[in-house]
Amino acid sequence: MSLHKLIPSVGLISIVFFTYAGADIYRFRDENGVWHFTNIPSDPRYRLYIKTDGIKGDQYIEKYDAIIHRAAEQFGVEVHLIKAIIKAESSFDPNAISESGAQGLMQLMPTTAEDMRVNNPFDPEENIFGGTRYLSLLLRRFEEDKRLAVAAYNIGAEIVAKHKSVPPIPKTRRFVERVMKYYTQFKKGGNQGLN
Numbered sequence: 001m002s003l004h005k006l007i008p009s010v011g012l013i014s015i016v017f018f019t020y021a022g023a024d025i026y027r028f029r030d031e032n033g034v035w036h037f038t039n040i041p042s043d044p045r046y047r048l049y050i051k052t053d054g055i056k057g058d059q060y061i062e063k064y065d066a067i068i069h070r071a072a073e074q075f076g077v078e079v080h081l082i083k084a085i086i087k088a089e090s091s092f093d094p095n096a097i098s099e100s101g102a103q104g105l106m107q108l109m110p111t112t113a114e115d116m117r118v119n120n121p122f123d124p125e126e127n128i129f130g131g132t133r134y135l136s137l138l139l140r141r142f143e144e145d146k147r148l149a150v151a152a153y154n155i156g157a158e159i160v161a162k163h164k165s166v167p168p169i170p171k172t173r174r175f176v177e178r179v180m181k182y183y184t185q186f187k188k189g190g191n192q193g194l195n
Helices: 010-019 057-075 079-090 110-115 125-139 146-155 157-163 170-189
Strands: 025-029 036-037 049-051
Touching: 010 079, 057 079, 057 125, 079 125, 079 146, 110 125, 125 146, 125 157, 146 157, 146 170
Parallel strands: none
Antiparallel strands: 025 036, 025 049
């Protein structure tokens, strides 16, 4: 449930934060000076106000494990790689939204979500299946080279194809290293140390 159109008062805010202790809180002030708060930012004016830990990573991984395995089997992508992408992209938060507008567990941009037939990017199953399908296409395009596919997932296939390597873009290089680190950890034995 989304919170909205709240004018902060000490009592109200303390109740709201207690009730939504497991969700990040976003806010913006409208032209009338009214503050709006939500845990599901549906308006581009919302900015992150309070970051909360919520459910730990291993609990989310367990929660979505069956979906991840089904998507992995359907699209021929390693379970560990899917989990690593999700961990790096959203830290297993199904309501995550990036500043660039990427949404959900696998942080699908609206155009990618549409191309992958994802109607609701905040639905974990749709998001994981759409993201895994997209990742499978990138792996195929880059001849199963995980690093190039992961770079393309972050910055776009055309840029990676142009460079014929992980592009010299710091943000993309950090993303690739983070995904590969998580991939190795998942492959070695699971979810420990990933919270």
